[in-house]
Amino acid sequence: GENVEQHPSTLSVQEGDSAVIKCTYSDSASNYFPWYKQELGKGPQLIIDIRSNVGEKKDQRIAVTLNKTAKHFSLHITETQPEDSAVYFCAASRASGGSYIPTFGRGTSLIVHP
């Protein structure tokens, strides 16, 4: 089955700095890679995603890059703000029976100090 490694497990930055979270996956059949933000006491919320036919995608301060050959993808957050503090999860997904089944990384706790 799919295995997703996520690093670092904890990331502490100063407000205004950039933050980078990296993930690797093992199953070459995975073709959809979402990133989720989970705030304390809430469910995960999709913040950005990328499909395997695209190398990079950007949405304001957030960008994701994908290297299919190396089987790794990364989340980049620029100009971090205290409200970016949360746990971030990457996932690698493959199609199965009409839906997409994700395997999640173990999460990165991002702390942005004001």
Place this chain on the structure above:
Amino acid sequence: DTAVSQTPKYLVTQMGNDKSIKCEQNLGHDTMYWYKQDSKKFLKIMFSYNNKELIINETVPNRFSPKSPDKAHLNLHINSLELGDSAVYFCASSPGSGYTQYFGPGTRLTVL
């Protein structure tokens, strides 16, 4: 105008009991899921239903039985609760052929 809702938010019960968690989505999605998030925040899919039919059952003990009375609801019934079942359970939904999953707020289950 909650998109994916779950009840209850907290559930505390004794070992051996049977309990249910309810999930409803008002997004018109065809596919619904149940996830388990353990104490170390690891998030793992348990079940996936598409149009009320079970698609995925990811190595979950048969004490867990999902039931989908209609496309908008996916309930999770757990028999003979064990200490290791303590976790946060999330329901999610997605369009039938879409990628994005929308998660509910979670149900924190504590088995004593």
